[in-house]
Amino acid sequence: MASLYATLLADARFHELLLAFDADLADAARAGRCRHCDGALHSAKFKRKPRGRGCKLGPEHDQRFSFCCARDGCRTRTTPPSLRFLGRKVYLAATVVLIAIMREGATAARMRQLSALIGVNRGTVERWRAWWRDIFTASPFWQIGRAAFMPPVDPDRLPVSLIERFNGGGRERLLALLRFLAPITGGDRRAR
Numbered sequence: 001m002a003s004l005y006a007t008l009l010a011d012a013r014f015h016e017l018l019l020a021f022d023a024d025l026a027d028a029a030r031a032g033r034c035r036h037c038d039g040a041l042h043s044a045k046f047k048r049k050p051r052g053r054g055c056k057l058g059p060e061h062d063q064r065f066s067f068c069c070a071r072d073g074c075r076t077r078t079t080p081p082s083l084r085f086l087g088r089k090v091y092l093a094a095t096v097v098l099i100a101i102m103r104e105g106a107t108a109a110r111m112r113q114l115s116a117l118i119g120v121n122r123g124t125v126e127r128w129r130a131w132w133r134d135i136f137t138a139s140p141f142w143q144i145g146r147a148a149f150m151p152p153v154d155p156d157r158l159p160v161s162l163i164e165r166f167n168g169g170g171r172e173r174l175l176a177l178l179r180f181l182a183p184i185t186g187g188d189r190r191a192r
C-alpha cells in the first residue's frame with residue numbers, strides 16, 4: 001500500500017484529477033454569493049508554493065481558487081474547499097495524509113526513500129503526526145464527523161484508521177479521504 005501511495009504522488013494524472021475536483025468546487029462557490037452582503041463573487045486566485053509533489057506540473061497547480069466580493073467596502077474573500085490544499089499548510093493535502101500513513105511502521109530505509117521523493121525531514125513528519133493526533137482530533141469538524149464511523153475510528157492511528165474505512169483501491173480511498181477532509185480546507189478559519 002505504501003509504495004502505491006508514493007507512486008500516486010509522483011503521478012501527474014493524479015494531480016490533474018485533484019485540480020479538476022478543485023475547479024468543480026470553485027464553480028460551485030462562484031455560483032453562490034458573498035456571505036456578508038450577498039454581493040457577486042469575482043475570481044481572486046492566489047499563488048501557493050506547495051511542496052510535496054513527486055512530479056513536475058504546470059503553473060495552474062500553484063494557484064488556489066479563491067473569490068472576492070465585488071462590492072466596494074466589502075471585498076470579503078471566499079475560499080472554497082480544496083482536495084489539494086489543506087488550510088495554510090505548505091505541503092499538499094495528499095502529502096500530509098500519505099506521509100502520515102506511510103510513517104506507520106516505516107523502516108529507516110523507507111523514511112529515507114520518502115525524504116528523497118518529497119523532500120521532507122523527520123521533524124516535519126513528526127509535526128504532521130502531532131497535527132493529526134492533537135489538532136485534528138480536537139477540531140469541531142472531527143468532533144462531529146467521527147460520529148459517522150462505527151465502530152469508532154482509533155484516534156491514535158489517524159489517518160490510517162480513517163482511510164481504512166473507505167472502499168476501493170489506494171487511489172479511490174485517498175480521494176474519498178480528501179473529499180471527507182474538504183470542509184476543513186476552505187476559508188472558514190474556525191473550522192481549522
Ligand SMILES: [Zn+2]
Pocket residue numbers: 034035036037038039069070071074075076
Ligand atoms: Zn460582500
